[in-house]
Amino acid sequence: MAVLAHAEAGEIAARLRALALPPHQDLRAPENGLVMLRGRVGGDGAPFNLGEATVSRAAVRLASGEVGFGYTLGRDGEKARLIALCDALVQSSDFGGAVEREIIAPLREQLMVRRKQAAAETAATKVDFYTMVRGEG
Amino acid sequence: MYVAVKGGERAIENAHRLLAHARRGDQSVPEISLDQISEQLGLAVDRVMSEGSLYDRELAALAIKQARGDLIEAIFLVRAFRATLPRFGASEPVETGAMRVQRRVSSTFKDIPGGQILGPTFDYTHRLLDPSLAVGLVPEAPATAEASTAPTPRVTDILGRDGLIESSPQAEEGASVGDLTREPLNFPADRDLRLQNLARGDEGFLLAMGYSTQRGYGRNHPFAGEIRFGEVEVEFLAEDAGFAVPLGSIELTECQMVNQFKGSATEAPCFTRGYGLAFGQSERKTMSMALVDRALRARELGEEALAPAQDEEFVMSHSDNVQATGFVEHLKLPHYVDFQSELGLLRKLRQEFSEASAEANAPDGMKEAAE
Known part of the structure; x- marks a missing residue:
């Protein structure tokens, strides 16, 4: 589900449109709020409060009973609702496979391509040290 | 008698209209x-x-x-x-060791596992103004190279394996995390509150404080053990879902400052640490923060605390630029009544002064006669 949090709402919505969705309703209408982000002293010690982030959340229930929760950084309530819908669908035996295949897998692929490109650009800035040949003359 | 004075509504409204106009600037320039x-x-x-x-x-x-x-x-x-x-709550602490690094440098070890990665940096530029930016040229595509899959452990973890550096303090079982946005600040403050305060503190203030420690006001011999910038994943334990949900990723900069030793009769000497962490690519900020964090540990480490950067009440009470600007800038708001009372007092003092000096300067004869 982490893949969905990294995708744009439009990308998720476009892929969801390709599925014949079962009836569903909002269990929790999209809501914006804050989450306090925590770090650790020294990176690996006791936690401390670093600062907050905006977060949107929603919950969706399928007519067949599955409940999905959607959380994402930012203030895009529609994205939170779409994530919640996907989370509910994934749990359904009728839709789980299709959501993984048609939505999550291609979005994961896109994310990996973006990350691979960024990693390659970063790698080009890695320093190669070499030893100067001493002038013995 | 107190007389309330009102006025200025139209002036204020028009000033804000003028501000909106000034904000937009020349409207022939694209917004x-x-x-x-x-x-x-x-x-x-x-x-x-x-x-x-x-x-x-x-x-x-x-x-x-x-x-x-x-x-x-x-x-x-x-x-x-x-x-x-x-x-909604607080996130799980972010794992900076698992950061997808876009930049990672150490000034203490040349050959760190994962390597020295410069990333997008101003370092080593010549600081010459670039006229091509005024024209708006499309930059060259970034160079690429095969990315290594080797992990990039924190430099402090490497030093820690040999016990050469103090380990990070761990939380006590069930201890709550201090939050200065919820409870008023009390002194002495624990390290969690100090780091929260520094993380939101003014970059300029922290820069000056950090610089002061380098110049000798609370010297603690720093090395930039590691500075890393990149993306980390954020997870949040959602009560309704009942498990930790992924929220997405954020960009962070982390600075591990390595400082001179402490030791005692029972503990072998080891390097001490200062820590900096901030949102986005904020190197100057996190380096300054790490210097000040280390300076504020003076008492804990048994050092003499004589310099401003070692005084936690001084640092933490003045680091917040919203508080600071509020108090400094409130001076321009009307203080007419305050000032009237000061003016009244001053006039009275001046009158007393002139009466006293008239008396003192009076010729002796007249003075005696008067007496």
Whole structure:
């Protein structure tokens, strides 16, 4: 589900449109709020409060009973609702496979391509040290 | 008698209309968009997110636009906005060791596992103004190289394996995490509150404080053990879902400062540490923060605390630029009544002074005669 949090709402919505969705309703209408982000002293010690982030959340229930929760950084309530819908669908035996295949897998692929490109650009800035040949003359 | 005075509504309204006009500037110049600010003034956005203490690039960009580029005003706007939203809870602590690094340098070891990665940096530029930017040329595509899959452990973890550096303090079982946005600050403050305060503190203030320690006011011999910048994943234990849900990723900069030793009869000497962490790419900020964090540990480490950077009440009470600007800038608001009372007092004092000096300067004869 982490893949969905990294995708744009439009990308998720476009892929969801390709599925014949079962009836569903909002269990929790999209809501914006804050989450306090925590770090650790020294990176690996006791936690401390670093600062907050905006977060949107929603919950969706399928007519067949599955409940999905959607959380994402930012203030895009529609994205939170779409994530919640996907989370509910994934749990359904009728839709789980299709959501993984048609939505999550291609979005994961896109994310990996973006990350691979960024990693390659970063790698080009890695320093190669070499030893100067001493002038013995 | 107290007389309430009202007035100025129309002047205020018109001043704000004029401000909106001044903000827009020459209307024959295209208006700047939030995307342009976020993409092309990214480090300003990072600073506003860090000191506004709210990770949201779009809101920070809006604040910068509304504040006409005045970053402290923008930080003020972001802080005010955050007060309008409910808090869902706190995230799981982020794992900076698992960061997808875009930059990672160490000034203590040349050959660190994972390597020295420069990333997008101003370092080693010649600081010459570039006229090609005035024209708006499309930059060359970034070079690429095969990325290594080797992990990039924190330099302090490597030193820690041999016991050469103190380990990070661990939380006590069931201890709560201090939050200065919820409880008023009391002194002495624990390290969690100090780091929260520094993380949202003014970059300029922390820079000056950190610099002062280097110049001898609380010397602690720092080395930049490691500075890393990149993306980390954020997880949140959602009560309704009942498990930790992924929220997405954020960009962070982390600085591990390695400082001179401590030791005792029972403990072998080892390096000590200062820590800095901030939203976005904020190297100057995190380096300064790590220097000040280390300086504020003076008492804990049994050092003489004589310098300003070692005085936690001084540092923590003056680091917040929203508080500071509020108190400094409130001086321009009407203080007519206050001032009237000062003026009355001053007139009285001056009258007493002139009466006293008239008496003192009177010729002796007259004085005697008067007596």
